[in-house]
Amino acid sequence: MEDTFSRISFKKKTEAISEQIVGLINSRDLTRGDKLPSERYLSETMGVSRGALREALRALEMIGIIETKTGSGSFIKVNGPIEKTTDLSKMMERDDNPLNLIIVRKTIEPLSAKLAAKNAGESEILHLKDFYSGYDIPAGEKEINYDLDGDFHLYIAEMSQNKSLYDVMKVITDRMKSDNFWRFAKEKTTGLLHHLGPHIDEHEMLVNAIANHDEKEAEKAMKQHLRSVEKGLLQFF
Template sequence: MFNNIVNKKVYEKVIEQIQESIFRGEFKKGDKLPSERELSEQMGVSRTSIREAIRVMETMGIIESKQGEGNFICSNINKSLIEPLSLLFKLNNGSWHEVIELRQALELEAVKFASERITNREVMELENIIKEMKEEIDGKNRNEVLVILDQKFHNKISSISKNYLIECLFLTSSKLFEAFIKDAREKIINRYSDERILLNQHIDIYNAIVNKDPNLAYKKMEEHMRLIKENYIK
């Protein structure tokens, strides 16, 4: 399964081989890794290098160590990607224009897939989010809960798309999107003095999805993205 390693930074090569084994499907979520001794023998490296690689992969969220049981491929790898993406965005002085473009790239395709693949159960789930939005606005509750519901609505569309990579990218971008949605909502509401302009756009998107009209769903999401972009850059 593994090859002999002769190189500097041996622990990095150990990590690469384990990652390649995951990509090849030799390891799946929850699978137990061979022991440190077995990995050391198979790769021809010291157990110190193996332990160093394991520690790095634990930090990355790829591996979880269970006391007395061994090392396992993490069963919830998705969550380990959230913080690194947000940190990279900050460290590289990312602009909010980039966040807008990322949302456009993901959401316009996701909404088309969602309108083609939505199930009856998912129709009800999406409808319940819309109902909650209406109740919050009717109760004159302010932005915090509506920000959560806004993000929940868009995350649900990514899930309904049935494309795991799209859903994963939404998840890993969630911290960036949360802050962005909060700011964008405030800017739009301050300009129009009306929460319902955003509610109505979400209703239009919902109706297009449940009517299984991908072209209309794309158009309504495009209008939503345009409203956000026009108001965010002002």
């Protein structure tokens, strides 16, 4: 089965990798339950970097074509034929790494939290607490409302009373909501029930610091939260 993979020379290598795997499923060279060769073998055989390979595999996992099991490898989840989906093409068109969002967020959001603690009025603090209460997960639910998460961080920027900072954060939160890879990694790292505790605790620390007008603690809490998010994302990007 390993001999069926061939070297890739296309410009958009992530898309070419995905299409080759889909093609092998359609030709029945790969069927449900088959394990893909190691990343090292695939990257060397196809002539691509491991980064491009992993991005292609993540895209295929996101749309349900493969399943990656930690410590075991990647397995085919479907049998052919599979049409070239618009979802796959759209995901392969992206040209940025979600970690770049974290780089920018780590730069501006601690300042956002610090200014929010300094400038927020009581009505704004009450509204922020309402945002935090929205993180309560009903029994049986396992996923965070990621749109709410983005709105929470955007509102902190609004509380800073710095319009330029808010405008930058609006661009970032729009990306957080629309970027499929960002949402995929967040769901993998914090979307499962047993991972929600630290995520919610970090937000609680942040809300309390802002409510107490403690600028240093608000800044510290935001830095700690973003380090936690970054640590999770580094597993996938």
